[in-house]
Amino acid sequence: MNRPTIGERIFDFFNSLFMILLCLATLYPFLYVLIASLSDPAWAVQQRGLIWFPHGFNLDAYKLVFDNPMIKTGYMNTLFIVVVGTAINVFMTALGAYGLSRQNVMWKNPIMFFIVFTMFFSGGLIPTYLLVTNLGMLDTLWALIIPGAVSAFNLIIMRTSFQGIPISLEESAKLDGANDFTVLFRIILPLSMPVVAVMILFYGVGHWNSWFSAMIYLRNRELFPLQLVLREILITNSTDSMMTSVGAADKMPIGETIKYATIIVATIPILLLYPFLQKYFVKGVMIGAIKE
Known part of the structure; x- marks a missing residue:
């Protein structure tokens, strides 16, 4: 050397x-x-x-944070959104990516054009709000899950990954009597675990950090996700209800540390997820981004 x-x-x-x-x-x-x-x-x-x-x-700030019922409710709502929303996201994205990655699908190129078109142009906030209202999802957690069930960017990544799997595997399975669902869930997805892990990471982090949609569609405070509760504490300075047992002279200092503690409480869970998916991250993105 x-x-x-x-x-x-x-x-x-x-x-x-x-x-x-x-x-x-x-x-x-x-x-x-x-x-x-x-x-x-x-x-x-x-x-x-x-x-x-x-x-x-x-640790007084953490005790006050965990004694706040809105934090507990926000955690439960966010966990529901992350788990259920990510499952729906990955399932719907896999269905769309599989269909658009097969060679014998009619009109797949025009369909891909319209999917890519949505990455640059959308109806905007008002039409989306009217759609959510007319579908009866206003002031429900489904308003935070269903409208964004499929990301065009993630669909493209997963589709490109599926295209890299040899078509001979699908043909062999269909000769043995397998249908498209069997091919997808028993052959394609097990061979695409790196890109599936990346999809779980992208969608999960997106749901965990999301607060704007909740602010638009939710009115019932019992449905607020954790990030919207965090926004209230940090921006509107609503920490007084958490300090009923604190003296007047100590309210300002402890109020600041409550903000710090709330940030840590809201951040730690998603940080703990990264080590389990990190090994798939680079490989999954590269597989989905580069077509051989």
Whole structure:
């Protein structure tokens, strides 16, 4: 092996330094929120610079967050949306991708044109709102799931992945009497687990982070997802109802740490999902993005 030149060593050094700084810049805001949420409220409020360690380990903010019934209700609503919505998303996307990836399907190119067309042009918010209202889904959790059941971008990725599977496997299965559903669920999908994992990640994270649709379609506070509850706490500063047992002098400091704790509580679950799907992520996207 050739030894690296001085220029290559200098490049590797600055490249590594840049990546380390980039990682720190990306990770530190989350660490700041975590450290502040675990620190003494009075101390955390006074800090204006960088902090690296908690000061006066304190879990009062987390106790108040978990005692808030809206947090618990928001968690349950969000879990329903993520689990049921992601299952419907992956199922519908797989059906559409399979149909559009087969060679003998009529009009598949015009259909793909209209699907791609929706990525650039849509009816807008008002027609969508009227459609949801007329379908009787207003003020229900289904309004957050059904209108976005299929993403055109994800459909294209999955379709391209399905096209890379040899057609001979499908032909052999059909010679043995298999129908299209058998081919899809017992041959195509098991061979496409990396791209399926990516779809679960994309759709799941999208549902977990979504709040705008809930703000538009939901009026019943018992149906609010976690992110909409988080928005109320952070933007409208609605933390007073969580501090009925806190003295007046301590309300402002503990109110700030409640915001930090709420961010951590809303972020940790989706972060825990990434390690299980990370190994499929790059492979699944590349398989779905490049047609051999």
